[in-house]
Amino acid sequence: MPKNPSSNGAMDVTSPKRARTQGGASAKGKKVLISDPIEQVCVDILQKAGVVVDCKSKVPPAELKKIIGEYDGLIVRSGTTVTAEIIESAHKMTAIGRAGTGVDNIDCVAATKKGIIVMNTPGGNTVSAAEHTCALIASLARNVAQGDASMKARKWDRKKYMGVELSGKTLGVLGLGRVGREVISRMQSYGMDVIGYDPFFPPDASRKLNIEPVSAADCMARADFLTVHVPLLDDTKDMINKTSIATMKPGPSSTRRTWPRCSRDTSTTRPRHVPQADLLAALQSGHVAGAAVDVFESEPPAEHEWALIEHPKLVATPHLGAVLPAWTGASTLEAQGKVAEEIANSLVAAFAEQPVVGVVNAPNLTLSQKPELKPWTALATSLGKLLAQVNKAAVTSLQVQVSGKV
Numbered sequence: 001m002p003k004n005p006s007s008n009g010a011m012d013v014t015s016p017k018r019a020r021t022q023g024g025a026s027a028k029g030k031k032v033l034i035s036d037p038i039e040q041v042c043v044d045i046l047q048k049a050g051v052v053v054d055c056k057s058k059v060p061p062a063e064l065k066k067i068i069g070e071y072d073g074l075i076v077r078s079g080t081t082v083t084a085e086i087i088e089s090a091h092k093m094t095a096i097g098r099a100g101t102g103v104d105n106i107d108c109v110a111a112t113k114k115g116i117i118v119m120n121t122p123g124g125n126t127v128s129a130a131e132h133t134c135a136l137i138a139s140l141a142r143n144v145a146q147g148d149a150s151m152k153a154r155k156w157d158r159k160k161y162m163g164v165e166l167s168g169k170t171l172g173v174l175g176l177g178r179v180g181r182e183v184i185s186r187m188q189s190y191g192m193d194v195i196g197y198d199p200f201f202p203p204d205a206s207r208k209l210n211i212e213p214v215s216a217a218d219c220m221a222r223a224d225f226l227t228v229h230v231p232l233l234d235d236t237k238d239m240i241n242k243t244s245i246a247t248m249k250p251g252p253s254s255t256r257r258t259w260p261r262c263s264r265d266t267s268t269t270r271p272r273h274v275p276q277a278d279l280l281a282a283l284q285s286g287h288v289a290g291a292a293v294d295v296f297e298s299e300p301p302a303e304h305e306w307a308l309i310e311h312p313k314l315v316a317t318p319h320l321g322a323v324l325p326a327w328t329g330a331s332t333l334e335a336q337g338k339v340a341e342e343i344a345n346s347l348v349a350a351f352a353e354q355p356v357v358g359v360v361n362a363p364n365l366t367l368s369q370k371p372e373l374k375p376w377t378a379l380a381t382s383l384g385k386l387l388a389q390v391n392k393a394a395v396t397s398l399q400v401q402v403s404g405k406v
């Protein structure tokens with residue numbers, strides 16, 4: 001897709017793809033609410049397809065519940081929490097689009113039960129998320145953030161901020177999906193040895209990428225740096241915790257640094273990859289030499305999260321690079337242009353009952369029904385049955401993705 005040089009890196013508006021099927025279903029006249037800030041290209045594509053678009057950011061939950069019944073589609077980023085209660089009132093809704101990757105702010109199970117497709121834009125922000133991860137790893141190795149803060153305080157402390165080389169160190173990657181693999185190729189160019197775990201990534205494919213396939217436990221135990229790129233599901237909740245941290249190579253050797261990615265979690269009772277208290281304790285004891293966190297339980301962070309953020313060995317960024325599989329809607333002009341365009345086209349396609357990509361309905365339902373599929377994917381064949389009630393075209397596309405994934 002050519003870039004529009006006059007815009008902020010956003011994509012040119014393309015003709016809405018497949019806006020009308022032979023059967024006559026179309027996006028024309030449908031009403032869509034965009035409840036988080038999004039690039040204009042999204043609005044343009046929808047309007048060109050005849051969709052009526054309302055952009056309303058920061059709508060309080062009670063208000064959202066009141067108005068959601070008017071809409072056929074909803075587009076969000078991470079700012080809007082789409083609860084079961086809100087979905088319950090979404091009587092006309094066909095699809096919820098996540099302009100980004102992580103869908104942990106959407107109750108996918110409730111959406112599936114109500115026959116609503118949930119779609120994300122899995123490719124749009126991959127590179128931006130991966131680049132941000134690499135920036136954080138490099139920053140941890142060389143104390144870039146701490147050195148900068150110290151100089152801004154007019155100090156000259158070369159000794160305190162001596163770092164370590166990345167070359168020759170072992171990078172452990174949990175989750176070898178899109179983002180994980182982009183991180184790997186970049187960090188290999190630093191000369192890092194990579195070990196990785198992903199229940200869905202075949203060991204042979206890992207070896208072709210020069211990654212040593214290992215168990216999750218080995219990945220944590222052998223890594224000098226650890227990076228986490230798995231979706232936030234019940235099974236991945238607190239997957240790095242005080243017990244597994246204890247198995248990691250210990251500090252205070254300055255070679256021990258991790259980059260756990262704490263998951264965004266707007267409600268404090270929902271799962272996270274790393275309990276913040278455990279990470280804070282590991283930094284305080286020196287067992288973990290440093291960590292970088294981009295996504296927080298509450299955004300902006302709640303009072304209890306600041307102790308971790310303010311710890312001198314922690315590098316924090318305000319959700320600039322997270323992607324799920326995860327997950328990672330990275331805050332770059334390029335990524336925001338891509339996800340905005342992709343989600344608009346997907347919504348238009350869904351209205352026209354055409355195949356859509358990035359269907360992520362009900363990962364939890366899928367997992368409990370098919371535990372042997374393991375947790376790290378929202379794409380599983382059993383979803384076909386659930387989605388058959390929703391949209392046959394979506395099922396076709398989902399099955400293609402499932403077989404293409406592994």
Ligand SMILES: O=C(O)C(=O)COP(=O)(O)O
Binds near residue numbers: 264330
């Ligand atoms: O895409 C993702 O998973 C993200 O976490 C990005 O979130 P955002 O769209 O920048 O609010």
